[in-house]
Amino acid sequence: MSGPEVIARADAAKVSSILRNVIDNAMRAAGSQGKVHVVVREQDQYAIAEFWDSGPGVPPSERERIFERLVRLDHGRAGDAGGSGLGLAIARGYARAHGGDLSCEEPRGIGAMFRLILPLEPRQAGVH
Numbered sequence: 001m002s003g004p005e006v007i008a009r010a011d012a013a014k015v016s017s018i019l020r021n022v023i024d025n026a027m028r029a030a031g032s033q034g035k036v037h038v039v040v041r042e043q044d045q046y047a048i049a050e051f052w053d054s055g056p057g058v059p060p061s062e063r064e065r066i067f068e069r070l071v072r073l074d075h076g077r078a079g080d081a082g083g084s085g086l087g088l089a090i091a092r093g094y095a096r097a098h099g100g101d102l103s104c105e106e107p108r109g110i111g112a113m114f115r116l117i118l119p120l121e122p123r124q125a126g127v128h
């Protein structure tokens with residue numbers, strides 16, 4: 001890990017729950033030979049974290065649906081013990097409750113890309 005610190009205004013337990021779910025999902029999708037990258041930056045008063053994995057990706061038609069409760073795609077059910085399909089619904093709820101958001105975006109290349117945005121901690125906002 002390297003680069004400048006980015007400080008978001010958020011409940012640490014809730015943010016770690018968001019990160020845990022998104023990174024667990026990415027690691028499960030990528031598999032043991034795959035890759036997961038996380039990039040954090042600041043933009044326009046927000047902390048932005050992007051999570052990319054080298055797994056099968058999420059088809060465009062499913063990128064909103066996976067945030068509904070209990071939705072799991074077929075490849076997610078196939079080869080692992082799996083979860084309940086609640087993780088992303090809860091994670092998006094936490095992000096939005098903090099004035100941010102969590103979304104599944106078009107990846108640059110293969111795999112899946114998720115983007116978490118959270119407001120910057122106020123004291124830091126605007127100081128660059």
Ligand SMILES: Nc1ncnc2c1ncn2[C@@H]1O[C@H](COP(=O)(O)OP(=O)(O)OP(=O)(O)O)[C@@H](O)[C@H]1O
Pocket residue numbers: 021025026029053055056057058066067071072073074075076077082083084085086087088089112
């Ligand atoms: N990085 C990813 N790549 C491909 N599919 C994904 C990825 N992240 C999530 N998904 C799909 O979205 C579904 C919903 O994810 P979510 O985190 O809500 O549930 P879960 O991981 O299956 O269970 P839980 O998080 O409740 O333990 C997953 O089952 C999977 O099909």
Ligand SMILES: [Mg+2]
Pocket residue numbers: 021022024025083087088
């Ligand atoms: Mg999950």
